[in-house]
Amino acid sequence: MDVGVYGMGRFGAFWAQELAKYHRVKVYNRSDRPLPVGVMAATLEEVCLSETLFLCTAINSLPDVLRQISPLLGPGTLVADTCSVKVMPSKWMLEILPPETPLLATHPMFGPDSAKAGTQGLPLVLYPLRHATEGAWFWKKSFETQMGLQVLEMTPDEHDRTAAYTQGITHLIGRVLGDLKLQPSPMATKGYRSLLEIVQQTCNDPYQLFLDLQTFNPYTKEMRHQVQESFTRTREVLETALDTGTSGE
Template sequence: MLVGVYGLGRFGAFWADCLSARHTVLGYSRNPKRKTGPSVTRVDEATVLECDVLFLCVAISALEDVLLRIRRRISADSVVIDTCSVKVYPIRLMDSILPPSVSLIGTHPMFGPDSGKSGIDGLPLVFCPVRTPEETAAFWRSEFGNMGLDVRDIGPHDHDREAAYTQGITHFMGRVLDDLRLEPSAIGTLGYHKLLEIIEQTCNDPFQLFLDLQRYNPYTGEMREKLEQSIKKMQEQLGAGSEQSWLDRPISGS
């Protein structure tokens, strides 16, 4: 079985290397400077579209253009698997744009080059079979399990709802904290150093991923509104000007 990876950005190159441990993997990127492991064969676009199975590892915001570009060029009986960090939007696009003969599976590997740098064994992968024979879905469910992944069957809306309050809020807070220009501190607590780790992990990813996570998940707007309400609630509990009230108050006996 020939497995193709379309898009060799930071995640795509990492994922191609993971797949190459069990499959012959061909990789395509518009950028010839993208680096991949030695077990991944770089090919042109036409060649990668001939693969039996095609993993789409492109930005969420670029997916529609890619699907429109390849829909008449992929093999009629191929299996297309997306790896986007949201699921409702890409599954809807694939189902609408790609030919009915093409089998579709939605996935979200809940890890990346940073969290998977020491190996992917035990890490979760969300699995959403869309338009595919049960035997094909069963094969890839089993195959991901054989790679050591913790395969979770979750519907697209359930995934996006939960991801908004896990991955979405993590990336949002990472960018907010990064904007504060926080620095390492010799007296920083363990909790503070964990915050710096969140900044490093989330801001290592392209800013486009952050934008796409917030814009293409139908539940992240609700998450941000609730976050804003919680911040406002904490501010109200502190009281206006509370940080100055004790500074200005005379001390008894002075």
């Protein structure tokens, strides 16, 4: 299949290179970037005429990108976002792109770090938004049989409810721990080393991704509130133990 990829950031370059193992891939980026192995550079007009166009752009910039590509899309071009949240990007695609444009919501729940050893068994969320039944079937089959992914079909709302307490909370904890400037130690336990791995994975991603995960998912605000309440309860238990003399201090 002729595939276009818009955006050559860290994830976009990785995604284009993975797709190029099985498809003919053209990429467009607003500024010059080194090309991943197996892909071809193209103009914006050229990638918009692809059979499938994957949008690999920051969540907060997606509305502007959609307005940019809208008049350039070829007849029948399937547009698929790859955003880490789904409710708002799905709403934007439905509102901004032409009503005849097939739309597919996707979220590859991995990136260059978590796919270092390959994509086998990694999860990808997919949902046909509009005129995309055939496209969804094609990509589900390609993702599963060629890339070895575990494809999960769920609505944008179901995705965001779940992601707030999986991906959202992971990035929140990773950034909080990263702010503490934790360092490796020769006496580190396995649990501590696992925490450092979380910090490394989450803090390797652009800070804008962290902000977008926390602000464009309608369910992360409640998640953060629950985390804060849990922290407060735990602190109160410790303070009570200190006050009553039941602690070791």
